[in-house]
Amino acid sequence: MRTPYIAGNWKMHMNRADARALAMELRDKLSGVSPRVMVAPPFTSIETVATVLQGSNIMTGAQNMAPAASGAHTGEISPLMLKDAGASVVILGHSERRHSYGEHDQLINEKVHLALEEKLEVILCVGETLAEREADRVAKVVRTQLAGGLKGVTTEQLQNVTIAYEPVWAIGTGRTATPDDADAVHAEIRRVFTDLYDAAQAEKIVIQYGGSVKPDNVKGLMGRDNIDGALVGGASLKTDSFVPIVQFDT
Numbered sequence: 001m002r003t004p005y006i007a008g009n010w011k012m013h014m015n016r017a018d019a020r021a022l023a024m025e026l027r028d029k030l031s032g033v034s035p036r037v038m039v040a041p042p043f044t045s046i047e048t049v050a051t052v053l054q055g056s057n058i059m060t061g062a063q064n065m066a067p068a069a070s071g072a073h074t075g076e077i078s079p080l081m082l083k084d085a086g087a088s089v090v091i092l093g094h095s096e097r098r099h100s101y102g103e104h105d106q107l108i109n110e111k112v113h114l115a116l117e118e119k120l121e122v123i124l125c126v127g128e129t130l131a132e133r134e135a136d137r138v139a140k141v142v143r144t145q146l147a148g149g150l151k152g153v154t155t156e157q158l159q160n161v162t163i164a165y166e167p168v169w170a171i172g173t174g175r176t177a178t179p180d181d182a183d184a185v186h187a188e189i190r191r192v193f194t195d196l197y198d199a200a201q202a203e204k205i206v207i208q209y210g211g212s213v214k215p216d217n218v219k220g221l222m223g224r225d226n227i228d229g230a231l232v233g234g235a236s237l238k239t240d241s242f243v244p245i246v247q248f249d250t
């Protein structure tokens, strides 16, 4: 039985005062909900948000991290720093990192290993571009990203890994994959897990859908067998939209 998991990616939005106010509202309005919940503010607000959420049922995450624990990496943030600031989860391989900042599977794999060694939970994002979907390459792209990103990750480490399927053409565009389309790719991801690991791991792995999830489409998505949660961008910036997404089952 997989526990639903809803995560909010605040991207490069909100100063510390806004982040504190949103975290306080979420803490109060989401207390006692059944899904796992995480929010990932920008690096500069992690400590502020983690302090507000300490002792609550909402985890604090980061949106990225360096592939190194310390050293000469100008402009980067290490997993040790994320933990020090109060984060317990890190999103890796987001399509904006892949496509705007040139991150590739080998680099993402280094980050995945380091995060897991440092006992951070990982949300590993995979997903195809519109051109790849139109060329009928979705399964191949997702398989390559999973095999590359998870290379060398053990079955035991997988307990701290969540997959987010985020079709690039649906992120921040208002276009959502239909529940049928998303569920079909999630089923394919489980087949990849059977091949890379085994059927038990394929059954266990939590797979979020991401791409313009909103209060009015979350129920349809979460009703599908292979969709276990959501990674939410724009709609995670306001309680009016994020709270009903988390409470999709009420």
Ligand code: PEP
Pocket (backbone or CB within 6 Å): 009, 166, 170, 171, 172, 173, 174, 210, 211, 212, 213, 231, 232, 233, 234, 235
């Ligand atoms: C995201 O950035 O992970 C995302 C899914 O964004 P949005 O919900 O705005 O499409």
